[in-house]
Every structure is written in structure tokens, then in C-alpha cells.
Amino acid sequence: xxxxxxxxxxxxxxxxxxxxxxxxxxxxxxxxxxxxxxxxxxxxxxxxxxxxxxxxxxxxxxxxxxxxxxxxxxxxxxxxxxxxxxxxxxxxxxxxxxxxxxxxxxxxxxxxxxxxxxxxxxxxxxxxxxxxxxxxxxxxxxxxxxxxxxxxxxxxxxxxxxxxxxxxxxxxxxxxxxxxxxxxxxxxxxxxxxxxxxxxxxxxxxxxxxxxxxxxxxxxxxxxxxxxxxxxxxxxxxxxxxxxxxxxxxxxxxxxxxxxxxxxxxxxxxxxx
Numbered sequence: 001x002x003x004x005x006x007x008x009x010x011x012x013x014x015x016x017x018x019x020x021x022x023x024x025x026x027x028x029x030x031x032x033x034x035x036x037x038x039x040x041x042x043x044x045x046x047x048x049x050x051x052x053x054x055x056x057x058x059x060x061x062x063x064x065x066x067x068x069x070x071x072x073x074x075x076x077x078x079x080x081x082x083x084x085x086x087x088x089x090x091x092x093x094x095x096x097x098x099x100x101x102x103x104x105x106x107x108x109x110x111x112x113x114x115x116x117x118x119x120x121x122x123x124x125x126x127x128x129x130x131x132x133x134x135x136x137x138x139x140x141x142x143x144x145x146x147x148x149x150x151x152x153x154x155x156x157x158x159x160x161x162x163x164x165x166x167x168x169x170x171x172x173x174x175x176x177x178x179x180x181x182x183x184x185x186x187x188x189x190x191x192x193x194x195x196x197x198x199x200x201x202x203x204x205x206x207x208x209x210x211x212x213x214x215x216x217x218x219x220x221x222x223x224x225x226x227x228x229x230x231x232x233x234x235x236x237x238x239x240x241x242x243x244x245x246x247x248x249x250x251x252x253x254x255x256x257x258x259x260x261x262x263x264x265x266x267x268x269x270x271x272x273x
Contacts, residue, residue: 039055133169
């Protein structure tokens with residue numbers, strides 16, 4: 001595929017090798033050439049300009065191959081562009097449900113229970129029709145994962161709990177209003193999810209609602225184990241966060257317990273993290 005870019009007022013054709021190098025150094029830093037080739041192939045098949053970054057490269061865990069592999073997925077921006085070309089008459093500001101403060105995987109986070117977005121489409125008769133999607137935060141957030149298989153939200157969802165769920169609700173509303181744009185989930189919706197043996201996408205934590213049913217971690221058990229945990233931390237064999245992730249898979253620790261355990265971390269361990 002040759003791409004046309006503007007340089008000093010002149011149009012210049014890039015070879016595929018030059019395009020790969022350009023995308024790798026600008027829009028997809030750190031991506032492998034093979035993954036960028038998938039981006040180019042996707043854009044060629046859909047008649048898209050790869051320089052507009054209509055798609056994203058999402059690392060996903062393949063349970064069949066037992067390895068992480070890159071998957072090319074559309075961004076919500078591509079859905080917006082396609083909808084604008086097909087009669088989109090506006091998108092509402094996101095509406096959020098009540099705030100929920102919860103300890104998830106050892107991380108205390110406040111998030112909206114749900115988000116609702118409405119997309120308006122002008123149909124052939126000239127009438128404007130509303131299409132609304134309401135998405136729950138717990139059914140969409142991306143988990144941190146890692147060796148500890150943490151169910152805590154990843155860095156982006158912890159930093160932007162409202163912005164991320166808003167993009168998921170908007171993408172769902174756009175698919176309902178404009179089914180011709182495709183049924184593929186967006187990169188924002190699939191980050192942190194898993195590809196199962198059937199080749200379909202599933203949440204990496206299929207039962208998120210069960211997290212709130214975890215019992216509180218008994219304080220007597222905490223006091224009994226605290227000395228041993230501190231020894232593990234001091235020896236460098238475990239970090240406080242690793243211990244928190246282990247305990248939080250079975251019970252919810254209180255903010256006071258979390259504070260005491262994190263205070264046991266040595267400065268060197270904190271710096272390394």
C-alpha cells in the first residue's frame with residue numbers, strides 16, 4: 001500500500017516500508033512491524049487512511065495459544081466519523097449514575113454505577129430518531145491483570161473512570177443507531193479482555209458483580225499474619241501490593257488494613273514499582 005502525505009506543500013507517496021516506519025515512530029510507538037502491517041491491511045480493506053489512526057492495536061490474552069497477541073480494533077473516533085457520514089444528528093452529553101466507592105483488588109476507587117449516551121439519526125423520511133445505550137461500569141472496566149491476575153482496574157480506568165465508561169456507552173449507542181458501521185467492539189471496550197478458545201472476546205473477569213459479595217477480611221487474621229507479611233516484604237520476596245492482591249482475591253481488606261500493610265513497604269521496593 002502506498003500512502004500519500006503532505007510535506008512542505010507537496011504530496012509525497014510513501015512505500016509500505018516507509019509507511020510502517022512512519023506509523024511506528026509516531027502513531028503506534030513501540031508496536032512491532034507485524035502489528036503495523038495488520039493496521040495497514042485493515043485500513044486498505046476498509047478504505048481508511050492509516051495516518052488518521054482510525055484503529056488501535058490492542059494486546060489481548062489468547063487462552064488457546066496461552067500468549068498475548070496484538071489485535072487491531074476500531075476506535076470510537078472511527079465510529080463517530082462513519083456515523084457523521086450516514087446522517088448522525090447529534091450525540092448527547094453522557095449521563096452518569098450514582099457514585100460507587102469500592103475496594104477492587106486492593107484499590108479504592110470511586111466510579112459511576114452506569115453511563116447513558118443517546119445518538120440521534122436522521123432517517124430517510126427526515127425524522128430524527130433517538131438510540132440510547134446504558135452501560136454498567138463493572139461490566140466494562142479493564143482489569144490490571146498481570147502475574148497476580150489482579151482484578152483491580154488498570155491505570156487508565158483508575159485515572160479516568162468517567163471518561164472510559166462514557167466512550168463505551170457512546171460506542172454502543174453508535175452501533176445501535178448505525179449498524180452499518182459494523183458490530184466490532186472498540187479498542188476502549190476490549191482493553192483488558194480475553195480471546196477464548198472459540199475465537200470470541202470475553203471479559204477477563206466474567207463475574208464482576210460477585211466482587212462486592214466478598215467477605216471482609218477479619219482483623220484478628222490480619223494482625224496474626226501481619227508480622228509474617230512484613231518479613232516477606234523486608235526480604236524482598238513480596239511487595240505489599242502483591243500481598244494485597246493475594247488477600248483481595250478472597251476477601252475485602254479495610255482501608256486501615258491497606259494503609260498499615262502499604263506502610264510496611266521498604267522505600268527501595270516502592271521506588272522499584
